[in-house]
Amino acid sequence: MLQVLFNSLVYASMIAVIAVGVALCYSILRFANFAHIQFAVVGGYLTYSFAAIPGLPLPAAVALSAVATGLIAILVDILVFSRLRDITPEGKMIVSWGVALFIRSVVAIIYGGGGRAFDISSEAVIVGDAVFTTLDALVVAVAAVLMLLLHLFLNRTRIGSGLRALASNADLAVTRGIPGERLIRLMWFLSGALAAIGGTLLAFETRLQPNMDLIILLPVFAAVTIGGLSNVFGAVLGALILSFAQNLLIYVDFGALVGGDSWQIPTQFRDYVAVLALVVVLLLRPRLSPLAGR
Amino acid sequence: MTAMTDVLTLSKLTAGYGPITVLDDLSLTLRAGEVVALLGANGSGKSTVLKTAMGLTHVRSGSIALGARDVTQLPAHGRAAAGLGYVPQTRNVFGDMSVADNLRMGAYLRPKTFEQEVEKVFALFPRLKERRRALAGNLSGGERRMLAIGSTLLLNPSVLLLDEPSSDLAPATVDLVFEAIADVHKRLSIPILLVEQNVTKALALASRVCVLVRGHEALDAPVGAVDTHDLHALFLDGGVRTS
Numbered sequence A: 001m002l003q004v005l006f007n008s009l010v011y012a013s014m015i016a017v018i019a020v021g022v023a024l025c026y027s028i029l030r031f032a033n034f035a036h037i038q039f040a041v042v043g044g045y046l047t048y049s050f051a052a053i054p055g056l057p058l059p060a061a062v063a064l065s066a067v068a069t070g071l072i073a074i075l076v077d078i079l080v081f082s083r084l085r086d087i088t089p090e091g092k093m094i095v096s097w098g099v100a101l102f103i104r105s106v107v108a109i110i111y112g113g114g115g116r117a118f119d120i121s122s123e124a125v126i127v128g129d130a131v132f133t134t135l136d137a138l139v140v141a142v143a144a145v146l147m148l149l150l151h152l153f154l155n156r157t158r159i160g161s162g163l164r165a166l167a168s169n170a171d172l173a174v175t176r177g178i179p180g181e182r183l184i185r186l187m188w189f190l191s192g193a194l195a196a197i198g199g200t201l202l203a204f205e206t207r208l209q210p211n212m213d214l215i216i217l218l219p220v221f222a223a224v225t226i227g228g229l230s231n232v233f234g235a236v237l238g239a240l241i242l243s244f245a246q247n248l249l250i251y252v253d254f255g256a257l258v259g260g261d262s263w264q265i266p267t268q269f270r271d272y273v274a275v276l277a278l279v280v281v282l283l284l285r286p287r288l289s290p291l292a293g294r
Numbered sequence B: 001m002t003a004m005t006d007v008l009t010l011s012k013l014t015a016g017y018g019p020i021t022v023l024d025d026l027s028l029t030l031r032a033g034e035v036v037a038l039l040g041a042n043g044s045g046k047s048t049v050l051k052t053a054m055g056l057t058h059v060r061s062g063s064i065a066l067g068a069r070d071v072t073q074l075p076a077h078g079r080a081a082a083g084l085g086y087v088p089q090t091r092n093v094f095g096d097m098s099v100a101d102n103l104r105m106g107a108y109l110r111p112k113t114f115e116q117e118v119e120k121v122f123a124l125f126p127r128l129k130e131r132r133r134a135l136a137g138n139l140s141g142g143e144r145r146m147l148a149i150g151s152t153l154l155l156n157p158s159v160l161l162l163d164e165p166s167s168d169l170a171p172a173t174v175d176l177v178f179e180a181i182a183d184v185h186k187r188l189s190i191p192i193l194l195v196e197q198n199v200t201k202a203l204a205l206a207s208r209v210c211v212l213v214r215g216h217e218a219l220d221a222p223v224g225a226v227d228t229h230d231l232h233a234l235f236l237d238g239g240v241r242t243s
């Protein structure tokens, strides 16, 4: 059971760092941005490229990747979404699919189809009957620090409060002198940078592969949906709930539960828990869902 | 009056929302020291005038000047920085933020003097000080209106646009709000463009009255020169002008 908790925490950490960007974007621009997933992929690959620069330490490579991906996110806004501010949320959502596929193709052209792995040294730590690695601990710590910093930024700084005001009531916010468009750019930068770090952590734990986006798409959007989108930190809570549900479901020995032979849900079905959670939440709270529009 | 004293000039504005045109060739001037009451039937476009002055609508033609400066192309946040203070009719607080955060957003452009300035708002509306930790969305209607006005004052505006500051309030609160507006106008001599349903209250405060009929100005006269009957005719018949 402790193992389920560990696994959930590590998985939730990676998903949450990516998912908060979806929630940030939704809270201000009111659309589900599917292109966001690609920022995580781009970030992972960029970290890989920067890490290949001789003499550049890995943390610096991650930071560079975060900044670069943040700038790419701003570029996406300048080229695409800033021109579509007044169209419906559904329209923006569909455009975001197009952007996602475009970025996916660019990544495929540059990095090809093969998988790549980071060479991260990590040791196992045994706690009771459970195991986690030093890398796991690092992933959870990085995610926790990032979420804490984001929380402090949004709640304790003037500009962060300006972002909240913009999310709360954009028309009122600009009449207060809050530069709406500039803060929207900042929001894109933060989302992109966080996604890059989330994607990098995921690549550390697994490996870089061209279809990474499809692997994280459902969990990220399910987490944001469960979290309710109204609150950025709902995404964090959503990631924790989702990931715990997923890990618990594949951990429980259903065969033994009914007194028969041991039978567990095959691991590859884990992601369908995300689908199930998504459907349940859509049914229960359609108005809060990004997929249901406004 | 010379053009020098014009603080807000709307000239020949045609404006609306997306494809919808609401204001039709509207001109209106607010001069230094004045309170202008902007009256009109429901849906005649009063709120749209204020939103257009603030930069929240789509302007098809015409111009808007703040003092001598043309602000037609300036985005709303730039107009706020230039001194336009706006209290919207609805959705005029950040409901999911605290009272204190709302006030801080009012002072977004002047964060350094916030601590002193907010005390002036608390002096005007002591109730806000007691409620400063509450979520704005949980305030009563009267408290919310005070917060909306107080937040706007923190901008240190040189012109105020007030959209029905007394609507849906209990009579005692209406008096309180109007006293505060009169106080601000006298003490800081801020010119005010005031949209109001409460004609008696509005005329008591205003020096000039403008009546809007279907997005068009139907009357612009000093308060002393208008007959209340004419006003009612304009309101009810939408455009019948007898004087």
Ligand SMILES: Nc1ncnc2c1ncn2[C@@H]1O[C@H](COP(=O)(O)OP(=O)(O)OP(=O)(O)O)[C@@H](O)[C@H]1O
Pocket: B017, B020, B022, B040, B041, B042, B043, B044, B045, B046, B047, B048, B049, B089
């Ligand atoms: N956001 C909007 N989008 C489209 N049309 C709008 C919008 N806001 C107002 N309108 C329309 O513009 C016209 C004028 O509305 P406005 O709110 O300016 O009137 P008003 O005089 O302030 O009315 P009230 O006395 O009810 O406040 C109305 O026909 C209204 O339906």
Ligand SMILES: [Mg+2]
Pocket: B046, B047, B048, B089, B163
């Ligand atoms: Mg109105």
